[in-house]
Amino acid sequence: xxxxxxxxxxxxxxxxxxxxxxxxxxxxxxxxxxxxxxxxxxxxxxxxxxxxxxxxxxxxxxxxxxxxxxxxxxxxxxxxxxxxxxxxxxxxxxx
Numbered sequence: 001x002x003x004x005x006x007x008x009x010x011x012x013x014x015x016x017x018x019x020x021x022x023x024x025x026x027x028x029x030x031x032x033x034x035x036x037x038x039x040x041x042x043x044x045x046x047x048x049x050x051x052x053x054x055x056x057x058x059x060x061x062x063x064x065x066x067x068x069x070x071x072x073x074x075x076x077x078x079x080x081x082x083x084x085x086x087x088x089x090x091x092x093x094x095x
Contacts, residue, residue: 012079019072
């Protein structure tokens with residue numbers, strides 16, 4: 001395996017755990033807040049909307065959170081696709 005392929009795989013492996021958490025937070029808080037709206041109780045769950053937007057208590061990432069989420073997802077998709085298309089070809093066994 002070429003060194004650039006190894007570095008790409010290492011980048012993908014390092015970013016995957018870090019990107020799963022923000023994506024899951026965004027996904028779950030969005031679903032839960034929409035469920036609260038459908039139930040007519042959105043006022044009770046405004047904290048979910050703040051969390052969804054990247055406001056984590058004293059840590060306010062609202063201005064950059066969507067960009068970090070999008071950039072991380074884009075990097076994961078691109079590196080994953082490159083690795084997918086660079087898979088080694090299987091050799092046929094000749095009898």
